Structure formats: structure tokens, C-alpha cells
Amino acid sequence: MTIAEMDEDGVVRPTPTQDSLPRRFADFDTLGDALDYAAQGVRGLNFHDARGRLLQPYSFAELRQDALAQAYRLIAAGVQPQDRIALIAETGQDFASLFFGVIYAGAWPVPLPLPTSFGGAQSYIDQLKVQLQSCDPKMLFYPAELAGMAGEASHVENVEGIDFESFGAREAVEAPLPQAKTDDIAYLQYSSGSTRFPHGVAITHHALLNNLAAHSHGMELVEDDRCISWLPWYHDMGLVGCFLSVVANQVSTDYLKTEDFARRPLAWLDLVTRNEGNTISYSPTFGYDICARRMSSQTRASDRFDLSRWRIAGNGADMIRPDVMQSFVDAFADAGFPASAFLPSYGLAEATLAVSIMPPGEGIQVELVEETQLSGQQHMDDRPQRYRAIVNCGKPVRDMTVEIREEDGTPLPEKAIGKVWCKGPSVMVGYFRDPESTAACMKDGWLDTGDMGYISEGYIYIVGRAKDMIIVNGRNHWPQDIEWAVEQLPGFKAGDIAAFAITTPGGEETPAVLVQCRTSDESERLRLRDDIRDRVRSVTGMNCVIELIPPRTLPRTSSGKLSRAKARNLYLAGEIKPYDIAA
Template identity: 45%
Template sequence: MTEANPTILHALEAAGRGPEGFNFHSGKGVLVETASYAGLAHDARALAAKLLGAGVAPGDRVALIADTEGDFVRLFFACAYAGAVPAPMPLPMAFGGRETYLAHTRKMMECADASAAFAPAAMKDWLIEGAEGLPLRLVGVIGDLEAVEPDPRPLPTPDPDALAYLQFSSGSTRFPKGVSVTHRALMANATGISRDGLKTRAGDRCVSWLPFYHDMGLVGFMLSPIVAGLSVDYLATRDFARRPLLWLDMIARARATISYSPSFGFELAAQRAQTVDLGALDLSSWRCAGIGGDMIRPHVLRRFAERFRPNGFDARAYVASYGMAEATLALSFAPLDQGLKTETVDLDRLESENLAAAPTAGTEREREFVLCGPALPDHEIECRSPDGAALPERRVGRVFARGPSLLRDYFREPEATAETITPDGWLDTGDLGYLTGGELVITGRAKDLILVNGRNVWPQDLEWTVEAEVAGMRSGDVAVFSVDRDENEEVVALVQCRTKDETARDALAEEISKVLRLKFGTPVTVRLVGAHALPVTSSGKLSRARAREMYLAMVSTAA
């Protein structure tokens, strides 16, 4: 937070003194809407008076189905000007059912105790159905506010310690939790991202396909650019999934300098580019190619850099980072202009001793990790042992963080808050990792860790091994987890299979089982599922927890 701009509304007003703003593009890359920051502020203030006139009170929560369009941004800031709390909510998943989506969204509205809910015009009927019976004053679309008489009183004065928004975790399903983020925390993080992490400067321009309902899209590419006074060109997430090279084309056409993606976005673009003539695509303007939102896969990023080097992409542009919604967004950034910084460790010692040791001459199993940089200024990161003691460098432990960007609480969830935030203000991230030279290395999620014969095994190691060594496997085709079976831990691999030929299916399952047994010394139950069957979170990451539920349901049905 800065003294000049203590809230995101102050930042929007300041950004409105310049020509910058948001540009929304169609699925063909055509510009369909331009919204200057000055225009957004003007429209949002007018809508705020209508929200108040409709009975939405300061402090009320407002659910917003977050499509990539100007109306979502207007409603988000209208809530803020009215003193209400916007709660962005996801769009339906590509392969999810209507009933499941509506149940999920309803739970989030209940968790937020929302007083109003808005959706894109095409989803109005879905929203009305999902909100049926809930005590909402308004359910509809932005156009429904046209007939509302605005409240004539002055808009509330923004309070830095009031909630700026509620962010629901991308993995929230059965029991969603709303992350409460204050204006003070938001401004601290957005300022740290732009000033210290990406070191934004005059002439920078952003391109994003990341969804507004995820922290990296909302904070990283909607709110932080306002704080930095930068323009952003948007492509909807669904359109990126259909045409990933359009993302790169937009970067080239806009001469954009900053764009982020999880590893799978870079992988998808590189795969699609194998069979496409890229013509005069020029990526030489891209100075910050950020990676975040999932485990960083260095071999994927090297393939991308190699594929697009003839098009001007410089691998030194890669910026590894680490963060989460509970920290508003970012906690660490790797130094700029250095590209990926990695180190290779002895996997046996990592699994058996929780030690990130360099391989020796006799090392047979290795693992490469990406360094995600030091903590943002005014923030601290520690890796701790199970008894809570801070560990020395290169010892793997649970990652804790502290600083001005942390959530206030989980909204109306005091027990969950107490489990996550220590009395002295440290956030338990739920991740495992280690520090080296002051930089953070993430090794996995604590809840996903598998215990095999006294060794701590990371599921992504098994997943990536299958994808790398079994012909026909693609990224995201494998979910590995463990289940309790007869007082033992059973390791299970759910694998997407695209053939119905029984002989081929049996051979695939046997090959996967053999590869994992040889590499990791443990039997693995391999279960084949259909294409696109593995569950993912709203941000596109594989959900091992839901894959585990899926497997248990399959086993129960078979029994």
C-alpha cells in the first residue's frame, strides 16, 4: 500500500489520469471492447449508486460470475465503490456438468452469505436456477440495474482495512472457503508485484488469458496493472484453450512485455506450434514470461524456449514465482533477466532424509527443481519441521510465510483460520519446500505426499515419469495419490486412455505399472479412465483430491 493510493479505488482514480486501460479480444483475436481506467471508474461509480439504491449495503457480499469481459470489471469496482465486497466465482468447466457447477456455485454463494449475484448475460438462467431459494436481493445481469433508481447519497469513503474482495480457492468443491483480502493487503501485494517483482516501467504492456476468478488472473492481471498504470489485452481462458497460439500472437501484435502462465500453458502452445507455420511471429518484446500457479516443469519451459527462439523469444525472460490466494497472490519472485535457475538433487536422499543434496557419482535417481526467488520485501518465508522449528537451508519442510499481504481470515471460518494462521501471524501454506541461498524451492503439496517404505514420495514425480517414459502419454494424463487399504497405503495411478481396444489398454496399464515399479520400487494400482476424465480445478490444475474421490467411487460401485 502507498500513502497516495491506500485502496484499489484510489489506484483506479490515479490510473484514470492516463490513457491506459483494458482491451478485450474475441476468440479470433479481434478487439471487441476497450475500457479506459477513467471510463471504468466513471461507470463503476454510477453502478455503485444503483447497487445501493437496490438495497445492497456497505459490507454486503456480491457474487460475480467472472467472465473475461468489461462488465465483470465494472461490477467488481461498482461493489468496491458501494462499500460492498465482490466475490468472483468460476465459470463452468469445459467437461463439467450443469448440475455439479450449479451446486458448487450455490455453496460459494452460501459461504459468502451473498446479498446479490450477477452473471454474464448468457448465464442468467443458470444463475437464477443456482440461486433459487437463497436470500438474495438481486439476481441477474448488469443490464437489470438500468431500471434501478440510484441512491442519491455520496458513496462511502474507502477504508484500507475493509475487505476488497473474497477469493475462493480454485480447489474448493465440497467445502469452499472464502479468502478475505483487505484493501491494505491487496495494495501491499500489488505494489510488491509491480515495483519489486516485475519492476514495471513506462512502456510495459500486459497480455493475459488467465481467468478473473483465479488469484493470478484477478490480482496479477486485473488489479496489479491498475496499480502500475499499465494496459492489458485479454483473451478469454476458453479461447486460449482452443487456440493457444493466439496468446502469443496477441503478445506479438501488442508488443507486450509481461505475460504469465502455468507450465501447462507454455506446453500447450509449444505442442500446437509443432504443426503450424508461425510466419512472422515476433516475441522479442516479451521481457517477463512469468510462471506460476502450478509446479514449474523446467523441461516443458526449455521446449517452449527452443521452439520459439527463432521467433525472438529469449529464455532469460522466464520469471519463476510462488504465491497463493491466501497471500493475495505473490510471495516470491526469481530475479529478472536470468531465466530459469534450477538445481538437481539426489531423489533418494530427498525421499528418505528430506535433504536436498547434490547428486554424487553413484546417484541413480535425480530430480530437477526450479528456484522461485527470495521473499518479496517486507515478507518472510521459513521451512519448518513437523514440530514447528525453522529448518536450515536445503532441509525440506512445511513452508510458512509472513508479511503485509496475508489474508485477514477465511470468511466466517474461525477454526480454519486458526489452523492456517499462527498466533504470531505466520501462514501455513500447505506446501513443502526448502531454501537455498535465500531462494525458495517448492517440492510439492503436503497433503499429496505419499509414504512408501519409509520414504516421502511426491506424486508429481510418478506422474511426470509416466508422461516422459510411456509412449502416447500427454501432460495431465496421470493422477497419482494414495488410499488406505487394509491398514496399508495403496498407491494409485488414474490414467487417461484414448483407445477402446482392450489389448492396447491392458498393455498400457502393464507398461505404466512396470515403469513405476522399476523407478520407485513400489507396486502401483493402475486404473484407466476415459479422455478428459481426470478432474481439474477452476484454474486448470489437476485435482488429486477429486481424482482420489473419483477412484473410491469407482471401487465402491464395482464392489
């Protein structure tokens, strides 16, 4: 990526927030049509360095010009309609132009993740190999610096691999472009947990644009809104919500790379501060958490930030923690951050993105639900009642219908907890080349999301993933309740704990709790283990296996969420090695 050209004042200018081009809200037949329209205006994408300095403004007009050139190169390379083209989703003009180039060429782009800090090179190569086997692409494109890892994966899977720069240097000879139809598949999206058994979600142009229109409608998009994002483009919230949506709804957007955010999270808030219009910016809970923790108790947020124009602070992609949201408000209230800007939402790749969105301005709202109701049990009189705050995730987006059902599919009444099902035009066609998995979660156009929740006065509340439920002695326990209990002890924070069920040598099911521990003192570790065991017993009434493990050991999904299933597998396989603590 090159430094942007300076204007006559010697200042690099981002693409404008406002535009004389009349805004259209994703009312197009295809994604290519959406870019064709956006390119008639002056808005676009803007890429920044790790300190938030503008590197390159990239107008939608430039994106379209480059994408057409990429399409001609792809066609010259033999790419046919419906071919899958895998792209390592690095935030920048190379991925953006190739993604739309694949669209213009009638093929299906397949965004794949960048390496994370967990697992090392071989783990990343293995992940790429599995996903390449799943989507069976004609080509794999990657940044030049990943040529070793991505090149090895493509070679093993007999897929042509080429770096972005080399391909972009090829001659682009104009050729006839296929005409996509609205019901054609636009792209394949892998959900964040797609590693060992990947599911490529097939999304049509119609499904995508319907969801993007519903998204902009739910956020009540206005003329001086500007998007700011550090979310990865290989995850649905980053790809759909903060890349494809801003094209289809013509919104200028400022980007930090995800890895730069991880190193300097407050650069995100610097970008929000510099935006003179309204800001729309999304993050999972952990993004707000890390920013609140980075604020020094000796520093006033108002000395550096002005967050008063942050109109929508979206939150999705994971269970929303009201305590973390309050910590963010406490840290940045004096910088003008309005708590009413928080906009909880709920979605998943199988529904393209959004299923529900909180109406703007209503902020974080919670309901206190007794734990036995959450787990479907009867309350026991000999135990004190305990409650969990469940965050309101808003109302179904336009054209989406949501039902709560029993395991057997029977619809449940309001306030009853059950499986969350949804139906609407933006629900996926199915999983690519996986009819069994598709049939397992879809019936008569309805999608079983795999989440548990309930509806109250038209609002949706999510309580957890059905597959994460820990069942011991016939009683149900949510791992979040165990993890949150441990987080209340001094020295621990969100993301340090993973709870899941294991089978003891005696054949009994019991919860195991892995806790990342930062102290090297053995007596202190012993004390911490005992405190954790007592804390978990006080909340659940159970004795659990407590294991202290090194920092940065627990695995994450590509979107940064804790992967309990992978943590369990690694622990049982002996790949997560707990500290050896004397009894």
C-alpha cells in the same frame, strides 16, 4: 459486449501503452483510490475476440465512470458496507465495472468461477450453491447466458440473482458513497480448489496494495510495458496479477477470454507479436505446454510470431516443469523468444498473490535434488539414486519473510526441506467466518502455506503440496514423481496422470495411478497398463494400482490444475469409471 467505435481512419485503437500521467506503483490507501488515479490517464483494458481481434478498448476513465454508476445502482438496491456481492467472473467490462462498483459502494466483491468443461451443469450449480452458502451474499450477478444455472443456484440459496445486462439498464441516481479505510476488507477470494469445503480468503485494501506494489517492484516495471492475459478473473493470478495490479500500477492490458484461449491458444502469442512495446504475460505451465504442442513441426514459428519483445513470461500457480519450459523455448526460439524472459514465481491466495518472484532476466534455474532427500527418507544402498529438477521460484517479494519449518514449527537451516511459512503485510486477515480453518494455518501473523520446499542462497524452491504426499510402508513418495515417470512413456503428456494413495481391501496403503488413455484397442490398453506398472515400479520400487480411464476424465481446479484430491474422491465413489481390461 459491443464492437468498439472506429477512429477517423476506420481502425479500432487500443488504449495506449504509454501515458503522460506519472506512474504510481500501487501506493494508494484503497483500491478505489487506485482507480481514481488511473482514470486521470489514457491507459486501460482491451477486450479481444477468439482470434485476437480488438472488440472494445475500455479506458480506466470509462471503467471509473461505469463503476460509479454501478455503485449508485447497488446502493439504490439496498447494498450496505460489508455486504458480500457475488459476481460470476466473466472477462469483460460488466464484471470489471461491477467489481469496482461494489468497492465504491463499500461492499465486498466475491468473484466466482465460470463453468468448466468438466462435470456438467449440475456439478457447476452445486459448486455455486456451496460457495454462496460460504460467503452469504446479498446478490449474485451473472452473464445472461448463465441465467439457468446461476439463477437456479441463487434461487435455492435464497440470494437475489440478476444478470449483468438487466442490472446495467437500471437508473443510476447519485448517492453519497462510503469512505473506505485502508484496513477495511476489500474483497473475498476463493482459492482454486475451493469446492466442497470452500475457504473465502479475506483481503484488506492494505494487504492488496502492498502485494501489488511488491509485485511491480519485483518485475521492475518500466514505462513501455504492456500486459497480455488469458487468465480467468476468478483465480488469484488472473484477478490480482492481471486485473487489479494493472489498475493499481496503470498498465494497459489486452485480454483473451480463457475459453477462447483454450480453443485457440496461439491467439495469445499473436497478441504478444502485435504488441510494439515490452510484453508482460503470465501463465501456468500448461499454457506454455499447449502452445508448444500446437506448433506444427512443418511450420517455422518465425513465419507467424515475433516474440522478441516478450520481457517477462511469468510462470506460477502450479509446479513449474523445466522440461515444458524448454519445449516452449525450442518451439519459439526462431520467433525470437528469449529464454531469459521466463520469470518463475510462487504465491497463493492466502498471501494475496505473490510470495516470491525471480529477478527479471535470470530465467529458469533448477537444482537437482535426490528423491530420498525430497521425501525425507534415508537413501537405500540397493537402489540407484534418482533426482528431480526443482525450479527456483525466486526471492521473497518486498516486505515478505519466508521460513522453512519442521512439522512442530522449528525453523530449519538452508537446503533442509520442510513446510513453507510466510509473514508480511499482504497475508490474509483470515478465512471468512471460519476461525477454525484460520487458526489451523496462521500463528502469530505467520501463514502455513501447506507447501513443502527449501531455501538456497536466499532463493525459494517448492517441491510439492504437503497434503499430496503418498506414504506407503513408512516411506514418502511425491505424486509428481510417479506422474512424471508415466509421462516419459510415448503417448502421454502432462495432465494425463493422477497419482494418490488408496487403501486396499486388505487394509494396506498403496498408490493408485489414473491414466487417461486414448486408444480403443484392448490389447494395446493391456500393453500400456503393463508398461505403466513397470515404469512406476522402476521409479518407486512399489506395485501400484494402475487404471486406464477415458480422455478428459481427470478433474481440474478452476485455474486448470489437476485436482488429485477430487480425482481420488471420484474414483473411490465410482464416478470415475476405468476401462475394463482383461488381466
